[in-house]
Every structure is written in structure tokens, then in C-alpha cells.
Amino acid sequence: MKKLFSSVLLKKLLTVAVFCWPAVLFAQDELAPVSRTYAITNVNIIQAPGRKIDMGTVVMKDGLIVSVGKNVSIPADAIVIKADSMYVYAGFIDGLSRVGLTKPKDEERGPRPKDPGNPKPEEAGITPQNDVRVSLNPAEKSIEELRALGFTAAHVVPYGGMMPGNGSIILLSGKSADQMVLVNKSSFYSELSPARGVYPATVMGVMAKYRELYRQASLSRAYENAYASNRAGIQRPATDRVLESLYPVVDKRQPVLFKAERVVDAQRVLTLQNDLGFSLMLAELKEGWDIVNKIKAANAKVFLSLDLPEDKDKKDDKKKDESKKEEGKKDEAKKEEPKKEEAPKTATAEEKAALEKRKAEFMARYVGQAATFQKAGVKFGFSTLSAKSGNIQANLRRMIEAGLPEDAALASLTTAPAEMLGLSDRLGSVDNGKIANLVISDKPYFNEKAKVRYVFVEGTMYKFDVKDSKDSKDGKKNDSGSKDAGVKAEGEWSISTETPNGVEQSKLVIKKEGNTITGTMSGGSINPAVGIDNAKLDGNALTFTFTFNYGGSNITVEVAVKIEGDSFKGTSSVAEYGSFPTEGKRLPK
Amino acid sequence: MKKLITIACLLIAISSMAQQIERGTVLIKNGTVLTITQGVKENTDVLIKDGKISQIGKNLAAPAGAKVIDATGYHVMPGIIDAHSHLALDAVNEATTPVSAMVWEGDDLDPLDIAMYRAIAGGVTISHAMHGSANAIGGQCQTIKHRYGTVDPKVLMMEGAPRTIKFALGENPTRVHGNNGAGIVPNTRMGVEFVIRQAFSEGKEYMESWNKYNASKNQKGFRGAPPKYDLRMETIAAILRGEIIIHCHSYRADEIYMLLKVCKDFGIKRLVFQHVNEGFKVAPELAAQGAMASVFADWWAYKFEVYYSTAYNAAILTRNGVVTSINSDDAELTRHLYHEAAKTQKYGGLTDDEALSLITINPAKQLGIDNRVGSLEVGKDGDVVIFKGHPLSVYTVPAYTIIDGVIKFDREKDADDMRLYVDPKQTIDITDAVFEETLSHNHDECMKNAEFLLNVKFADQNR
Structure with missing residues (x-):
């Protein structure tokens, strides 16, 4: 009986391991480690893009990096990790995501609003007083997924409409929402998302409402200041949680973090910024190649999306190639045949070829966006809001193949976002005194075969087992097949x-x-x-x-x-x- | 010093913005030049230099770097202007409120809209990107130049064009907001008048309260609170001050006359009626108040209030002294506005100049841009269409369209695929693509984004 039980358990474990590779073998809820001092030895240290120490040692203590170098003495209480010829980088920083947030259920639609032109702010998607900490859940699976890729910090924002609330920068580890937060209310998050069936129901409505609220906030802020200096004899200012939430933005103490994926949306956001004058972080940008200079001129900080359009044609080609290889030599003779058939091209075929060519041209622009920004000398970070975690590493490689230097890719994951988010003193590089956020891979991170082996978040270790990728593929196939049945x-x-x-x-x-x-x-x-x-x-x-x-x-x-x-x-x-x-x-x- | 730097930065920003508008130099040789305002000039050259018409005459020399077009046997006329369009817009109706004066179509321009290029291929160089007709007082509109090729919505906006706003009377606003829609005022034509009068009255009060605050705020010892900022009322106040031209969707003579009275009561002078199918009944009244009319050539009977109509409408309005234009309200119709204008020669016997004015200088007047475009005169913008055959002939074919001296359409060099952005995820299916494109021209977009407020039984009436 015991044997049976354990074999079932083993099978289950294996399925989990196979299905969710790379599997986490060390989780936080297990026994606490005996020491909070770690030494990673014999490791290639990429302290920051362009700064490398071959075969050195990194020592962490109580969540901070305490020494980095070749001849570093290892403290007696240190847990030593022999990362022989592995590569260690500063933990990655995500510029915009909802990692760690549970998606709210779509609320049941009540009766049709009586006066759709005058909804309550919350019905209109205007909830800037919201705090992302309320909806942050340390047990969310998305945290684990993103961390397994090497991300250790993220700028997270609440769900909602045009003004969902305050964003926070969190560490991807911790037992409670408060424990995870590194910087609270780090941004005023905004989207151009219309409300459902009430004003503002269109993009132009959102733009108008944004302007109106901002100007109302500026006026009431000024009046509050005047009132504070001498309260006697004049009417007290009314309190208003929406306008009050805008005060830090109006005072330019808090930047606006605006999501804008499409080229038209990004320009609408830049229009708002130009009209109102707030400091801007533009995030999740996907179509920015034509407006690099405009973004530069606006002095906006920019986070490019790690989501890329899937290249289905290329995937199919790969499959074909594989099957062809298997078929062997016979196929090579066949290959020449279609060429002869192609000779009289029909008008439809020509049109199709022309359309395919343009499609490919635009695929190259999406994939090459990061390289375009890099060549124009615009610093940028990355955001994962709409990216599937399973595609992120491949997408980074596609960007690199499209001309983004590896150093620039690394900078955009580490030093650049740290600087843009005002965290350079704490995050972004492997240096003494910084928070111990590290990612360790067995090959250089951008290598196709590289696998993340360890991630440290504020000195907490996450270790990843490595499985043969072939098994996992087969396992997946079988599994989904049986699920369909x-x-x-x-x-x-x-x-x-x-x-x-x-x-x-x-x-x-x-x-x-x-x-x-x-x-x-x-x-x-x-x-x-x-x-x-x-x-x-x-x-x-x-x-x-x-x-x-x-x-x-x-x-x-x-x-x-x-x-x-x-x-x-x-x-x-x-x-x-x-x-x-x-x-x-x-x-x- | 800080101020100086700010001003310097601002100047740089403005000049860099101005640079983005492409302006070219073209010499059009030996054409039949239809100036619209100064007669027809045979075998004449038109020189556009840096985007402006610099000379009209014989044997002009081409400046260095100029493109030269031999227009021998061709007709040269000013770019066509469409005073009612919903091209290049993401959203048309903010249909949630009967008074949506705070929204502005300039905020949701879509420079990637391929329909703009198709309009250029029909000689249309400027269109009036309008809010829809769901609300008694709709959103603000934007006059755009078809500078297709830019991704920057600001480049599309015609610099210096006056602000305009959409109003709507009759069935559309009552259907959206009344008992068959949201269930609020207006449910009747009386309600529409009430909504407009109330908005004007509130706008007047709003303006006065701000004037009072601004006058006293700089006085010593003043410590009062400012009035509440209201973008809707800001716009209404600007209408009352004469800074915004009203373009009102209307059909019936009684409601047209109603709005004439309302505007008179509030001292509003700049007023253009759109559609105006019963305009012929109140043509003298329109002329007396200086109100203008933008009509269809022969499109009606798509709902009850549009049955009493005539193809003589444009001619009757013109002969009564009303500044009249013919518009499209539709991405397909806009491509042959010259045919639409020619219909007034069959129905009403308008002269060539009168007929062509309906799609050039008259819409320019209605949009307040007639000092810049609408005729071929030295100093005006280099917006020109060159036709093979007289533009009022049914056999005419547009050969070139030039905007700001830049050739935007050349029939000989017309590429197959003029899309600016291509979806890398699209499935390419050629047969489907062709069908979809042709079928989608069966309707205009005046009620776009308002459908969700309507009951299904009314959905077939969407103009």
C-alpha cells in the first residue's frame, strides 16, 4: 500500500515537474534556511552591462549584497552555492504588470444606468484613490512564473478603468502584501480605457474627462493651499477623494504611469501630457518605432512590451523543416519540383505574395522595436503586462536577433528600469550594499539553451531543477490530449x-x-x-x-x-x- | 531667466512640430485652370512653392527642385472639401449624454485609416471629421487635411482652422436618449430645443461666474473660491462667444427654423445646417440670418423625417443666396463628390462655377477656412486636383491630388497596398478581403458607437 501510494505520488510530482517546468523545488513555506548568509562561488559575475568578473564570488547577508569580487573571504555561517561556471546577474525589473494580483470577477451588470451621462466615479472607471496593496496576493501563481524567469521586482498596478489607482513597486517574494512592497504609491496609473455604457464610453470621452479632472484638481489644490494659509472668513474647501488623489500628480511628486500599446494611443497620451504637464512613464508600448523622437522630446520614460506578435509562419516552417529532415534525402529531390510549377504566377498568387511581404515587414518592426529605440539612444525598460510568461525569454531572443545588443537587453531589464523608477541605489546591479536580488543561469542568460538555476529575492533563495526539455514537450502533448477527451x-x-x-x-x-x-x-x-x-x-x-x-x-x-x-x-x-x-x-x- | 528658457523650449517645440508638415514645390504646366473664384484660365500654369500657390500664369519657370506635371488637356481645380465626414476617427459618438460638448474628435483621430487615401484618390484634400448625431449637442469636430502618410494625428489637423461642434435635431437624439433609448430628456422635438436652450443658459451663467472671479481675483485681499471647472460648459461658453461654428444635423423645416430662433436669442451667428433636406422650404430665412447649408445631392427616405426631399435642394438654396455645399457623410461617397456636384446641373441647372463651388469654396466658408483653401488663388494652400476630363463630366477621372504642394495621389504610380500599418497576425485571404471591402460601403457612420443605446427594432435606421 505504501509503495502504491508513493508511486502515485511520484507520478503526480513528475507530472507537475514535467508540466510546469522549471519546477520549484525549494519554496518559502518549507523550513526556513539555517542561515541568511549565502556565498555564490566560482561564478561569472555580470555586475551590470559591460562590467564582468570571471569566476568570482558574491556574498549576501540578511537580504543585502555584502561583497562581490575575485578574492572574497567566505563568512563561516554562509551557505555556499558552487555555481561553477554559471552566470549571475542583477534580478530583473518589470516596468508594468499585474503580477501578484487576483483578477476581479466581471461584476454582474446591474440594471441599465438611469442617467448614463452622470455616473458615479467608480462606475466610470475613476478610482484613483485605490491602493494596489489591497488586491495584492503573495500566493498568486503569476509571481512564481515571473520569478522563474529571473524577475525579482515589478511595478504593479490595480485593475480598473481610466484611473484604476496607485501603483507600487514590489519585490517578488514575501508573505504579505505589505512585506512585498518596496515603494508604495510609486505611480498614478492610467489607461485610455472607456467605461461600459456610461460616460466616458469612448476614447475621446476619456481624454476629455482626464483633462477636466486634472484642471479641477489643480484649482482645488490651489484653493486648499490658500485656505490652509488663512482659514478664517472663507468657505472651507470640499473634500473629494478623486481630486485629492490627483494632488501628488499636479504637484509633480508622483509620475503618471500610462499604458499605451498602439501608436495612436501613445500619441494620445503624449497629447495629454503636453496639455497638462505631468511627468510621464509610458508603458507596455508595442508600436513605438515611428514616434521615438516624439517620446524623446516629451522626456517620457518608456517601458516596451515583452509581448510580441506570434510568428506562426516561422513556427510552421520549423515544423516543416523538422519533418523534412526526418524524411531524408528523398525529399531533396522533391524540393526542386515546386520551382518549376511556380513559373506562371497567377495574379492572386502575386497579390498574396505582396501581402505576405508587407506582413513580414511589419512583423520585423514589432520585433525590432527595442533595437530601434536603442539605436536612437533612448533608454527604455521592459513591461510584461500583456506578455505570456512562457514567451518572454523567446521574445527577448527575437529582439536580440533583430539587432538589440545583448548588453542593451540586459540594461533594459536591470540598470535602466532601476534608474527610471528611482531605485538605482537599491536595485539594478550586483554591487555591495544593494538589495540581494539576483538571477543565476547555467549559460549566458540570452543563450537559447540557458536555464535559470537560482533566483534570489532580497536574499531568499529559489532553486530550479532542470529537466530535459524533450520530455516536457511530450508530457504536455499527452496531457492536453487526455484533457480534450x-x-x-x-x-x-x-x-x-x-x-x-x-x-x-x-x-x-x-x-x-x-x-x-x-x-x-x-x-x-x-x-x-x-x-x-x-x-x-x-x-x-x-x-x-x-x-x-x-x-x-x-x-x-x-x-x-x-x-x-x-x-x-x-x-x-x-x-x-x-x-x-x-x-x-x-x-x- | 527660467521663463525665458521655457519660452525658448516652447518655440523649439512649436517649430519642430511645424517641420513635421511636409510642404512641396510643384509646377503644373499648361492645364485648363478652374479657379472657382476667378474664372477659367486656358493653357495656364500653376506654381506651388513650399506648399503655397505662388503664381498662376503662362510660361512659368520651374524653380530648382520643383516637380513638374504636364497638364496639357487636363483640368486643374482646387482640392475638394467634404464638410461632413467621419473618416480617420476611432469613435464617432459619445452617446451617453445629450450634451457632450466636452469631447473632441481631435482626440481620437486615426491617421492610419486607409479610407483617407481613398478619399484623396477622389480628389478630396480636406474633410470635416465630425462627431455623430446621437446627441442634441454633440462633440467638437476637427477639420483635417488628408496628409496621409503621417502617423501623427496633430499633423492631420488643419492648422488655424476654427473650432466646430456638432448639434443634432429630430429623430436621432430623441431615439438615443428618449423613451426608446436611455429614457431621459429629450424624448421629443420640444425636448431637443429645451436641452439646447438649457445648455446655452447654463453656459452663459458659467461664463459670467468665471468672468466675475477672474475680474476680482487680482484685487487686493480677494480670497474667494473659483467656480467649478467644467469642460462641457467651457465649450458652450466658447460657442456663445462666437469661437466655435455650429454644424447641426437637421432635416425638417420646422426644426431648422427652431434652431435659427434659438441662435438668434443667444446672439450666435456662426451656424451651418447639415443634411437640411427640407432646407428648400426655409431658404430665404436661412439666407436672412446668414446660416449656411451642407446637403446630400440626392439621398433621402432612409427614415421617416427624411421623406420630404428633392434633388433640387442644393440649387434652390444656392439661388436663394444660402452658402451651400454638398457633403458625403460616407467613406465611399466622398470619393466621387464631383459627380454629386454635377447632379445639380441636371436638377436645377447650376453653372459650372456654382456646381464646383458646392465642393470647394462653399464648404471652405462653412468651415471658416476660405481664406486658405477652396479656390486657386495666389497665396492660398497648394491643394490641387488634376482631372482627366472636366470634373463635372460623368467620364472624368482624377489623375493627381496635391496637398500642400506634395503629390499625394498619382494615378500612374498608384501602389496596390497603401496601408500605413499592417497587422502581423492577419490571415491573408484574398477573396474575403475583396468582398468585405465592397460590402462595407452600404452605410454611413453617423450613429457609430451609439448602437448599444438603441433598441434593435430601430437599428436599421442609422443615418
């Missing part, structure tokens, strides 16, 4: 969506042939029936889109639901209007 998407469903106009009832028919999913939506406003596109079933997650004609406009709806037996739940989203709760039930045959 129990889920049945095909059939007829009734689907209802709560829209601002009331509940929309439709019928969804799903067909599955092999791995291809097709289907139709009909009923309610969808008349005549339309086909569904981009349908995908991943585990029990079904996603698809459909486009129907609504009053002369084509509206595209993105549906994402999770199937549980004979029902599903999820959301339907329409660009600009937001997303609405969706439910479905299988129709009896």
Missing part, C-alpha cells in the same frame, strides 16, 4: 448573452471533423444565420468569433467559454463595447 463541444447549444439591451438569445451549432471546428450562430439579432470563425477548443476552453450585420454595421463578436458537461460559461466581447457574460446549455436532441 472528456469535453464534447459538438452539438446544438442555446446561448444567451447579457447585453446592455437585455439578454440576447441565440442558437449555436458546433460541428467537429478531426481537429477542425465549424459551426453557425442564429436567432435573436443574428438573422440570417452566420458561420463561426477561428473556432478553437483547447482543453475545455472553446473560443470562436462571428460577424453579423447589426443595423447596417458588421459587428464582430469574440466568444470565449469554458465547457462543463452540457453547459458553458464565459464572455462575448465586441471591440469598443467591452465584454458581456455569456452562458450556454446543450439543447436536447
